[in-house]
Amino acid sequence: MDSHERGEQRDGSGGQRVVWAVTDTRIGPLLLAATADGLVNVVFHATGAVRERALDRLASRLGAEPVEAPGSPPLAEAIRQLEAYFSGGRRDFDLPLDWSLISGFNRRVLRELASGVPYGSVVGYGDLAGRVGQPQAAQAVGVAMGANPLPVVVPCHRVVESDGGIGGFGGGLETKRVLLALEGVLPEPLF
Numbered sequence: 001m002d003s004h005e006r007g008e009q010r011d012g013s014g015g016q017r018v019v020w021a022v023t024d025t026r027i028g029p030l031l032l033a034a035t036a037d038g039l040v041n042v043v044f045h046a047t048g049a050v051r052e053r054a055l056d057r058l059a060s061r062l063g064a065e066p067v068e069a070p071g072s073p074p075l076a077e078a079i080r081q082l083e084a085y086f087s088g089g090r091r092d093f094d095l096p097l098d099w100s101l102i103s104g105f106n107r108r109v110l111r112e113l114a115s116g117v118p119y120g121s122v123v124g125y126g127d128l129a130g131r132v133g134q135p136q137a138a139q140a141v142g143v144a145m146g147a148n149p150l151p152v153v154v155p156c157h158r159v160v161e162s163d164g165g166i167g168g169f170g171g172g173l174e175t176k177r178v179l180l181a182l183e184g185v186l187p188e189p190l191f
Helices: 048-062 073-086 104-116 125-131 138-146 173-182
Strands: 019-025 028-035 038-043
Touching: 019 048, 019 073, 028 048, 028 073, 038 048, 038 073, 104 125, 104 138, 125 138
Parallel strands: none
Antiparallel strands: 019 028, 028 038
C-alpha cells in the first residue's frame, strides 16, 4: 500500500505534510502542529525563538517543513477544543493524535495517561508506572512526562509525586498549577 492509499499527505520534498498554528490560551501561547494522522505536537511558550526551535525540530523529525495553516481542519478543531477546555466547557479531548514523535515505554505511559487519568484527577509517578507493568519505573515515568510531545491534550500535568508534591512540569510549575486549578484539583491562586 502506498502513502496515498494510507491517506497521508506529502509535501514536495517527500515528507509528510505538517501544518502549524499558535493559539493564545490562559497559560500563554501554544504552538499546535498536525500531520494527516492527527495532532503531533503542542509546545508551551510558543513565541520567537521557542517557536522557531520547535518548528526546526519538527522539520527534522518529520522530514517536512511545517506550513502555517491555522484554518486547516485538524488545527481548527484542536484550537476549538482547547478554547472550550480553558473556558471550562470541555473535560477531555476528542482529537486524532499522531504518536510518531514518541515510542517504546514513553508512548505506553502517555497512552495510559491519556486514556486512564480523567479530568479532575491525578496519579502518582509510581502508580502510573505500575499501570504499564513497570512498578519500579517511577523515574522513567518522569522522563516520559518530560518527553510528552502533546502536553495539555495528553495530560502530563495530572501526574504528581506520591507524597503529595506537585512534581515537575515542562511548561513550568505555575502552568501546572493553573491547569490543576482549572480542573479543580488545586485551589485557584489567590493572586
